[in-house]
Amino acid sequence: MKIKYYDLIQQTFDFPQPEFKVEEGKLFFHDIPLMDLIEKFGTPFKFNYLPKISQNIQQTKRWFKKAFKENNYKNNYRYCYCTKSSHFSFVLEEVLKNKISLETSFSNDMEIIRKIYKKGLVKQDIEVICNGFKTDEYLRTISEMINGGFSNIIPVLDNFRELDLLSDSIDTTFNVGIRIASEEEPKFEFYTSRLGIGYRDIVPFYAQKIQNHPHARLKMLHFFINTGIKDTSYYWNELYKCLRVYARLKKLAPEVDSLNIGGGFPIKTSLNFEYDYYYMINEITYQIKKFCEEEGVEEPTIYTEFGSYTVGESGGIIYKILNQKRQNDREKWNMINSSFMTTLPDSWAISRRFLMLPINRWEDSYERVFLGGLTCDSDDYYNSEQHVNAIYLPIYSEDKPLYIGFFNTGAYQDSISGFGGIHHCLVPQPKHILIDKNKEGEFSYKIFREEQTYKEILDILGY
Ligand SMILES: Cc1ncc(COP(=O)(O)O)c(C=O)c1O
Known part of the structure; x- marks a missing residue:
């Protein structure tokens, strides 16, 4: 038979x-x-099955809540949706039901923020994390929006030039982040990510350019590992390097209060997919908590920017x-x-x-x-x-x-x-x-x- x-x-x-x-x-x-x-x-x-988007967001929030409790983590968790994984209006409308922040990558993304504000889907205090290598147009739009009352826009500096251009065009106090250029996995074709500022340059850059800046305030350190959040020695090593920079910065700049670990949660690609999401969240929380305790600095608010994980499993x-x-x-x-x-x-x-x-x-x-x-x-x-x-x-x-x-x-x-x-x-x-x-x-x-x-x-x- x-x-x-x-x-x-x-x-x-x-x-x-x-x-x-x-x-x-x-x-x-x-x-x-x-x-x-x-x-x-x-x-x-x-097709997109829209409820799956909110389910994944809520699930992640629950996992972080549980891990924070287990590790007695004293700060907050913030879920950020990375718009580039799917810019569709129906996706944004669904994610926004879940009290989240947004992450953008290009000037046209900022027009989406303006549009959803005009439609009444968000208020001007929506938190927007602006990533990517920024063109003049992107920087101009960010500046215009901050000047116009969007009070929670956080440009994450990809390079030194961006701060100069923002400083010239923003006429109020504003927050910035710095993206750490992570080292790529050993088998990759190059050593250091082209995105962000090298580990060693971050503290000197802060001391020279931001510490005494009249308007800019460093709020966030951003780190994203291209290969995703995986239980590998490479991932934990990069996280550790990032935490060292965070602790050094925090001692110089008490206003730094957020660590953004980017996207990179995997999604199910086979019926035998196995990934222990809670284990990874718990371990990340534990590592951050332990490191901050050892260094005697306050633990940061943890941000994530899950793109695939937010929207992938809906399609x-x-x-x-x-x-x-x-x-x-x-x-x-x-x-x-x-x-x-x-x-x-x-x-x-x-x-x-x-x-x-x-x-x-x-x-x-x-x-x-x-x-x-x-x-x-x-x-x-x-x-x-x-x-x-x-x-x-x-x-x-x-x-x-x-x-x-x-x-x-x-x-x-x-x-x-x-x-x-x-x-x-x-x-x-x-x-x-x-x-x-x-x-x-x-x-x-x-x-x-x-x-x-x-x-x-x-x-x-x-x-
Ligand atoms: C800065 C940043 N955040 C978040 C993401 C989203 O990653 P993922 O879709 O793997 O969650 C990316 C993806 O390229 C990214 O570059």
């Missing part, structure tokens, strides 16, 4: 899982009946298998009705793996396949999962359509692929659906954008 796809999954993983279950051979994501959505909207489509994309091509005895290509390169650019550019599952036919037997995208680019394919160097799906049949979903794709993919732009081979941007749930547990669906039409594409191209 042939083994069903469902049996394969149950033998390989703990399944069902909190967000996935299967009924009558059909997959449900957070109880959302995905086959019903396919029938209602057709494929391909991207997904559903494709249909259009056909199967057999190129030889071993290689079966299941062709999807869109493109990986353009809808999940990280899968192509940095070989990122996402959680992939069929939406229907879980009761059928399975086969090993490759997944091919519609562009004529040979790189437009997906052929392995996080846990195994292969893909297994229910056996292709012309009579029984097969749908597949990629999950937890909500961060970065739309901005990197250029939402609304033109895409490789002019494959259109798929329809985008928003899913919400009310207090009674009923789902509601809204089309945020229809699939791009050829007219829109030709228009962009100037025809």
Whole structure:
């Protein structure tokens, strides 16, 4: 007897899982009946399940609260949403339900802040952490907003020049942060991050430029590890170096009261994903607390800027298998009705793996396949999962359509692929659906954008 796809999954993983279950051979994501959505909207489509955004924010706040209690940590925790992971208005509207701060990376981000202020979604005292290497335009916008009454904007200095330009254009007292340029992981192509100011230069810079500044007040030390928050000696070593700078600064500048540890919480990319979030939060809290006690300085307010973790697990994309091509005895290509390169650019550019599952036919037997995208680019394919160097799906049949979903794709993919732009081979941007749930547990669906039409594409191209 042939083994069903469902049996394969149950033998390989703990399944069902909190967000996935299967009924009558059909997959449900957070109880959302995905086959019903396919029938209602057709494929391909991207979606965001909005409640997951608030759930992840609230969960993180609870973890920090618990860790602070356990470690008798005397200062506060602040959740900041890093807008670059998804700038969409529906994401900002959801995150703002949770009393959070925002982090920006470019001047256009600041226009989003102005817009949400005009719409009444935030007040002028919204806390905004401005990161990134700042162009004159970005610095001008920050200055204008601070002069205009946005009292909690914190430009995080990426280099010395930024303070000079801000000092010239801001006419009131303002807070700044300094970004530490972390050392990259040993296997990386360069030694020190291009972002921020080197460890050794920070205290002299403070003493020369900020200590006696008439308006600028150093509030925050910012540190972000490109490889994410991981339980590795590299991570703990960088955190330790950062804490040494914090303690030295704090002794010189008692007004420094915040340590921003950036983003970098991982998200689930496979059904066997294991990451102990609470352990990491507890350990970070413990390390900071212990270090500050040893140094005799007050522990800082801890800020995080989780991007992927805030929005990644809310997103997904559903494709249909259009056909199967057999190129030889071993290689079966299941062709999807869109493109990986353009809808999940990280899968192509940095070989990122996402959680992939069929939406229907879980009761059928399975086969090993490759997944091919519609562009004529040979790189437009997906052929392995996080846990195994292969893909297994229910056996292709012309009579029984097969749908597949990629999950937890909500961060970065739309901005990197250029939402609304033109895409490789002019494959259109798929329809985008928003899913919400009310207090009674009923789902509601809204089309945020229809699939791009050829007219829109030709228009962009100037025809
Ligand atoms: C300064 C800063 N903060 C936060 C983030 C968000 O990181 P993640 O999406 O991994 O949480 C980034 C990502 O590049 C970043 O550069």
